Amino acid sequence: MTYRLDIIAQEAIAAADDIAVRETGCRIRDIRVLRLIDDAPGTTFAEISKVTGYDKSLTSRIIRNLISKGLIQRENSEVDARVFFLSTTTRGKEVRLTARRVSDNLDTVLTDPLSVEDLRQLDDILARLGRWVTSGDFQAALTERV
Known part of the structure; x- marks a missing residue:
């Protein structure tokens, strides 16, 4: 059963990823991170890595990508320079709304049967x-x- 669930998820994500990039400029995994940050402003890299289950290298690449696109911003901790807090920008909030619409449409197609x-x-x-x-x-x- 876990194999079938995994295959369904992988196939659905792969089929939807190009659409997500076309409509939002972000891959589905990037949108997941954007949503998490928007839901919990001030969240940290470690929290994102834990919640997503992504390894630290992938999490770091996604966060750098979102920062470079101006979708999230980081603020260094005043207590520990190794820690930074993440939040969405106005542009990030707009992309999230677009991603929600796209995701809802993709879910409708996925569950059509x-x-x-x-x-x-x-x-x-x-x-x-x-x-x-x-x-x-x-x-x-x-x-x-x-």
């Missing part, structure tokens, strides 16, 4: 699975059963 009830059930199932795989109980079950 599903009924409204299928979508409701899928959303519920994915939410439950998400809570489960991030829980200590899941980790314990893995240790006990494998």
